[in-house]
Amino acid sequence: MFEWKTKLFASAALFVVGGVQATLLGGCAVVPQNHRAAFAEPVMRDDDALDAHRKRKLYTTREAAAGGDGKTAGGGCSCQ
Amino acid sequence: MRRRAAFTLALVFGFVPAAASAEGGSFSDAEVLGQKPAVRVDLAQTRVSAYEQDGRGYQSQAGPLNGRGSEKLQVLQVQGEFVMQQGEHLTHRVWVPVDLVTSASANAIDKYYSKPDVVSSASAQNMAQEVEYELSDRADANTTWTGGVGFHHEEPFLSWLYSLEYRRSFAEDNATLSIAANQVLDWFDAFALGGSRRGRASRASSNLNLGFSQLLSPTTLAAVSYGVTLQRGELSNTWNTVPLAAGGRESENLPRERVRHAASLALQQYLPWRGALRLRYRFYRDDWDVTAHTLEAELRQRVADWLLVGASYRYHHQAAVSFFTIDAVPALSPYATADSDLGGLFTQTLGGTASVNLPTARLGTLFLSFGFDHYFRSDKLRVNVATWATGFRY
Incomplete structure (x- = not known):
């Protein structure tokens, strides 16, 4: 029962540690402006504030542990 | 100094003359590249989302006296967003969401001060409306300040929101640091x-967020963030109830303070076949003994120049608050909740989206977007969400 959860959280921990290391090491590298075409592709854009809001509200009103990602975790609505 | 004063005035009054953003003593972008319009619209869009929820929870009175009551409800959410550039430095954003809710519990109140009927009025409607305004000032090539104010209103509830964010980019925009307070x-x-009224209650939620993003390669972006929220006051909605071990029910009673921590790591990778993969892990912990882990994955694919599709999956696991109970003994613990949202559970969300972008001759790019999410929990609660957006990006 707990084996798959343990594996899941161990994988998550590895993901976090690896990601932080990659982020810190990546801080040494500079990607020139003319090599950033991929970030202009529509699939890489993450600027739909209305979609982000509806997802945030779906979770913050139904889970005890949602929120806190750039906004307050709770408050602002009687549904929370 | 002059632009800082203009930013303050604009945050208060919503608008300042474009000339207020002009710097003296140096050439502006407009002087070098040619005159741009003083005011231009960047984005105008609306999004309509319909939620249909079914499930049962011990906090609801719409059911057996000591059993799980209905959590069935429907929500129609309409949002409008308008983004406008003023001069070279200022960006205005106005956002108006309206939620129309049929609720199992929220209307268990003495509407118009008549005698309440907490079960038969459970399908009544409640409308929530909000307006938020944000002003961003690009102070220099690397620094942006954003201030925001908002107001929320619904039947028994008023709320005021304030925010301030500082964002700075480094190393030729390879890295970005943001600090935000809400x-x-x-x-x-x-x-x-x-269901009768017993006066007014209040709560305050103060939040601080730190975020850092970094380009790892020409196709990879990583971001880490941390947020802490301090809540004080009446933290219950006051209409939730708890079954008692001796039979009957009592009002939910929560501590009057809560400190909540959330940290996340996200990776975004461009795929050579015009696709993108996003992965995100989030850890949460608070002083009500809730620990939670959330994993999210999203795959996007550009099928044609005008068509983009996506699929997403989210897994969330949380532990219950330390005072969660479905057979409370008030003499043993001052705090008790049976709110299923505060219980130990895991949830999953499956989602899909399709977006169409159509350039027009005079109105920028017309975009249409449709999405569907299926959210389901280990306690059998489920929510289906259909969402539709349309607008113009200039």
Whole structure:
């Protein structure tokens, strides 16, 4: 029962540690402006504030542990 | 100094003359590249989302006296967003969401001060409306300040929101640091067990967020963030109830303070076949003994120049708050909740989206977007969400 959860959280921990290391090491590298075409592709854009809001509200009103990602975790609505 | 004063005035009054953003003593972009319009619209869009929820929870009175009551509800959410550039430095954003809710519990109140009927009025409607305004000032090539104010209103509830964000980019925009503070003040009616009003209650939520993003390669972006939220005041909605071990029910009673921590790591990778993969892990911990882990994955694919599709999956696991109970003994613990949202559970969300972008001759790019999410929990609660957006990006 707990084996798959343990594996899941161990994988998550590895993901976090690896990601932080990659982020810190990546801080040494500079990607020139003319090599950033991929970030202009529509699939890489993450600027739909209305979609982000509806997802945030779906979770913050139904889970005890949602929120806190750039906004307050709770408050602002009687549904929370 | 002059631009800082203009930013302050604009945050208060919503608008300043374009000339206020002009710097003296140096050439502006407009002087070098040619005159741009003083005011231009960047984005105008609307999004309509329909939620249909079914499930049962011990906090609801719409059911057996000591059993799980209905959590069935429907929500129609309409949002509008308008983004406008003023001069070279200022960006205005106005956002108006309206939620129309049929609720199992929220209307268990003495509407118009008549005698309440907490079960038969459970399908009544409640409307929530909000307006938020943000002003961003690009102070220099690397620094942006954003201030925001908002107001939220619904039947028994008023709320005021304030925010301030500082964002700075480094190393030729390879890295970005953001620091944001949010303050929410809630003022609402409190209700007794039978649904009658027992005066006003309030709560304050103060939040600080730190974020850092970094380009790892020409196709990879990583971001880490941490947020802490301090909540004080009446943290219950006041109409939730708890079954008692001796039979009957009592009002939910929560501690009057809560400190909540959330940290996340996200990776975004461009795929050579015009696709993108996003992965995100989030860890949460608070002083009500809730620990949670959330994993999210999203795959996007550009099928044609005008068509983009996506699929997403989210897994969330949380532990219950330390005072969660479905057979409370008030003499043993001052705090008790049976709110299923505060219980130990895991949830999953499956989602899909399709977006169409159509360039027009005079109105920029017309975009249409459709999405569907299926959210389901280990306690059998489920939510289906259909969402539709349309607008113009200039």
